[in-house]
Amino acid sequence: MRPDPEDLYRRMARARFCEEALSALWERGLISGEMHLGAGEEAVAAGVTAHLEEGDAMALDHRSTPPLVARGVDLVALFLEMLGHEEGLCAGKGGHMHLFSRDLLSASSGIVGSSAPLGCGFALAAQYLNPGKVAVAFFGEGAVNQGMLLEALNLAVAWKLPLVFVCKDNRWAITTRSREVTGGRLARRARSFGMPATRVDGTRVEKVWEAAGRAVERARAGHGPSFILASCPRLQGHFLGDPLLRVFREPLRQTLEIGPPLLRSLFSRPLTALASRVPRLGTIGKTIALLGVERYVLERDPLQRSAALLTEEARRRLEEEARREVAEAVERALETAGRREENA
Amino acid sequence: MPEMTFARAIDFALETAMERDERVVTFGEDVTMLRRDLFVRFGPSRVRQAPISEAAFLAAGVGAAMAGLRPVVEIMLVDFIAVAFDALLNQATKVKAFSGGKWNVPLVVRASCGGGYGDAGQHEQCLWGLLSGMPGISVVVPSNPKDAAGLMLSSIECDDPVVFLEHKLLSDYWLDYLGLGGRETVSFDVPEAGARGEVPSPPVPVPIGKGIKVREGGDLSIFSLGVSLHRCLEAANQLEDYGIKPAVIDLRSACPLDRELIVSSASRTGRVLVVDEDYAGYGLSGEVAALLAESGVKADFARVCTEEVIPYARRLEDEVLPNVRRIREAAVRLCALSP
Ligand SMILES: Cc1ncc(C[n+]2csc(CCOP(=O)(O)OP(=O)(O)O)c2C)c(N)n1
Ligand SMILES: [Mg+2]
Numbered sequence: 001m002r003p004d005p006e007d008l009y010r011r012m013a014r015a016r017f018c019e020e021a022l023s024a025l026w027e028r029g030l031i032s033g034e035m036h037l038g039a040g041e042e043a044v045a046a047g048v049t050a051h052l053e054e055g056d057a058m059a060l061d062h063r064s065t066p067p068l069v070a071r072g073v074d075l076v077a078l079f080l081e082m083l084g085h086e087e088g089l090c091a092g093k094g095g096h097m098h099l100f101s102r103d104l105l106s107a108s109s110g111i112v113g114s115s116a117p118l119g120c121g122f123a124l125a126a127q128y129l130n131p132g133k134v135a136v137a138f139f140g141e142g143a144v145n146q147g148m149l150l151e152a153l154n155l156a157v158a159w160k161l162p163l164v165f166v167c168k169d170n171r172w173a174i175t176t177r178s179r180e181v182t183g184g185r186l187a188r189r190a191r192s193f194g195m196p197a198t199r200v201d202g203t204r205v206e207k208v209w210e211a212a213g214r215a216v217e218r219a220r221a222g223h224g225p226s227f228i229l230a231s232c233p234r235l236q237g238h239f240l241g242d243p244l245l246r247v248f249r250e251p252l253r254q255t256l257e258i259g260p261p262l263l264r265s266l267f268s269r270p271l272t273a274l275a276s277r278v279p280r281l282g283t284i285g286k287t288i289a290l291l292g293v294e295r296y297v298l299e300r301d302p303l304q305r306s307a308a309l310l311t312e313e314a315r316r317r318l319e320e321e322a323r324r325e326v327a328e329a330v331e332r333a334l335e336t337a338g339r340r341e342e343n344a
Numbered sequence: 345m346p347e348m349t350f351a352r353a354i355d356f357a358l359e360t361a362m363e364r365d366e367r368v369v370t371f372g373e374d375v376t377m378l379r380r381d382l383f384v385r386f387g388p389s390r391v392r393q394a395p396i397s398e399a400a401f402l403a404a405g406v407g408a409a410m411a412g413l414r415p416v417v418e419i420m421l422v423d424f425i426a427v428a429f430d431a432l433l434n435q436a437t438k439v440k441a442f443s444g445g446k447w448n449v450p451l452v453v454r455a456s457c458g459g460g461y462g463d464a465g466q467h468e469q470c471l472w473g474l475l476s477g478m479p480g481i482s483v484v485v486p487s488n489p490k491d492a493a494g495l496m497l498s499s500i501e502c503d504d505p506v507v508f509l510e511h512k513l514l515s516d517y518w519l520d521y522l523g524l525g526g527r528e529t530v531s532f533d534v535p536e537a538g539a540r541g542e543v544p545s546p547p548v549p550v551p552i553g554k555g556i557k558v559r560e561g562g563d564l565s566i567f568s569l570g571v572s573l574h575r576c577l578e579a580a581n582q583l584e585d586y587g588i589k590p591a592v593i594d595l596r597s598a599c600p601l602d603r604e605l606i607v608s609s610a611s612r613t614g615r616v617l618v619v620d621e622d623y624a625g626y627g628l629s630g631e632v633a634a635l636l637a638e639s640g641v642k643a644d645f646a647r648v649c650t651e652e653v654i655p656y657a658r659r660l661e662d663e664v665l666p667n668v669r670r671i672r673e674a675a676v677r678l679c680a681l682s683p
Contacts, residue, residue: 026525026527029527029530033462033523084656084660092656093464093655093656093657093660094464095462095657097464098464098656110466113396145396146397146398146427147397173395178395180393181394241527243520243526246526265384266385268385276387277384277387280384280388283388284376
């Protein structure tokens with residue numbers, strides 16, 4: 001089997017433009033709550049969903065839009081849901097952290113780690129009711145320290161479930177660098193449960209596609225679960241309006257907010273402790289600096305990287321189609337929501 | 345008295361306790377950033393970053409408390425305590441009883457709670473009813489900075505497990521992270537008197553299990569806590585137009601309840617309205633009713649609570665969480681029962 005670069009890129013472009021549209025709606029105050037974008041995860045979403053067929057299931061985390069969009073969820077219903085409209089995907093009751101599509105056998109949850117056991121359940125039902133069908137569980141590298149996720153890894157092996165664990169490693173869990181609170185290596189951890197684990201560059205859609213192909217095939221054949229560890233960037237911070245990214249976007253305002261209390265702590269009694277406190281201030285500074293360097297200097301955009309697989313003409317055509325499709329969906333959703341006048 | 349935000353008041357009390365007692369430590373996810381002021385002052389051995397492993401680190405808090413520390417364990421949002429429930433239900437609250445009273449667990453669980461910013465029912469629950477159902481636990485829910493500081497101090501000084509709940513609508517940084525995100529295009533109904541106010545320095549402990557009457561009135565007793573307390577006060581103002589003068593009581597602790605205050609106020613007014621942002625069933629409001637019945641108080645009773653899963657859409661959410669209109673209407677109906 002060979003990947004179809006156009007199909008993969010179409011999935012990615014649609015997902016990206018949806019994330020951009022969500023960002024714009026959020027800025028306008030039309031989306032509430034913590035809006036976690038999956039911008040940066042498009043290659044993972046596309047490379048995995050390209051192997052899924054009707055009857056396969058997805059258990060999703062708090063960045064659930066790219067896999068849903070890549071798999072073909074109705075975009076108008078998706079946007080209406082984000083706007084809290086009764087004609088939305090979940091009647092406006094779920095919102096972005098709780099998207100459910102019964103048609104696509106896909107469910108998301110804002111509870112970190114919960115997608116893994118849910119995926120086990122989807123896979124169990126497939127094994128029993130629909131042999132040959134599979135489930136995929138998506139989660140972040142931070143979630144791999146969650147007890148229920150570790151239990152799910154074992155459960156999937158013990159029951160030989162047709163399940164693919166997809167860990168999106170963006171190195172961060174909110175403001176925590178995951179490696180600082182994680183023992184060992186994640187791929188090795190997964191392997192120690194007795195399943196194959198592959199590390200891939202999650203910004204390269206063809207690599208993800210290959211790894212996911214092997215894992216899905218294994219699951220369909222009834223040989224049990226696999227684990228894919230895909231590195232990818234977190235292009236829009238933890239959530240929209242991420243205060244750490246705001247440090248870079250509005251340095252003065254954020255420094256004025258964060259600075260004075262920190263200085264008060266630095267100089268609180270006993271002053272003899274000052275010497276040990278300075279490095280702690282350094283720890284905080286370093287975390288913020290690292291986040292900035294990763295975001296603004298090192299990050300590689302999966303869309304740009306995958307564009308190399310296509311001719312310039314094909315890329316432009318696919319982007320144009322996707323952009324138009326998303327824009328039309330947003331327009332129709334806003335129209336339905338009666339908020340068109342704010343569209344200016 | 346210095347004026348400070350609700351959020352600052354809590355950290356001020358925690359800082360005071362950490363300054364006084366070396367055994368007080370705090371840990372949880374992202375605390376290096378969330379509690380950065382404390383981190384700089386007290387360092388990583390007392391302000392410790394945790395992986396996303398609530399079941400392990402909350403239960404570790406139980407063990408640490410048994411072995412001599414006084415941990416304040418942070419569960420970011422109280423909803424997430426579900427994954428760590430064993431630590432409270434079968435460990436922390438059992439030790440004292442099972443050891444014949446010979447071993448206690450001076451543990452504080454600090455968690456944000458509550459809704460009103462469109463985050464839906466996995467992130468906006470209150471859960472103090474559920475938590476209060478375990479024998480051996482205290483649950484406190486301050487509604488203003490002064491009580492927040494005082495209750496945090498008392499929670500840390502308490503020799504048994506306490507859950508300290510910090511309502512996100514009152515806590516500026518939580519609301520900014522989870523609701524605003526620096527935007528000026530959204531707004532929330534933040535009760536000003538709860539979000540900012542005077543706090544004695546150093547903070548004065550507020551006893552756990554003691555409520556306070558915040559408004560005098562003889563027509564009915566409204567019992568509430570947290571953000572709902574402020575909604576009740578607003579409703580009470582409107583009720584004046586209907587010729588109804590309610591007494592409003594801030595319970596401050598969901599558990600233990602201030603039995604004396606509840607009984608005395610209810611006996612005097614003969615009408616009771618409980619306004620509770622937590623779920624209606626099997627919780628605080630039912631507990632107040634049971635307490636009154638057990639005490640032989642005859643009073644007409646009504647409640648305004650959250651009755652269903654909190655929806656995402658803000659206009660739906662506004663109706664599901666107790667709001668001023670629902671409180672006012674319930675009060676008017678209650679007073680019409682026995683004119
Ligand atoms: C049980 C639970 N604990 C904590 C949180 C708060 N939280 C939301 S996202 C997140 C970080 C998750 O990190 P990771 O799994 O790496 O995913 P990422 O956000 O990086 O995509 C945390 C701690 C939560 N939602 N659920
Ligand atoms: Mg991560």
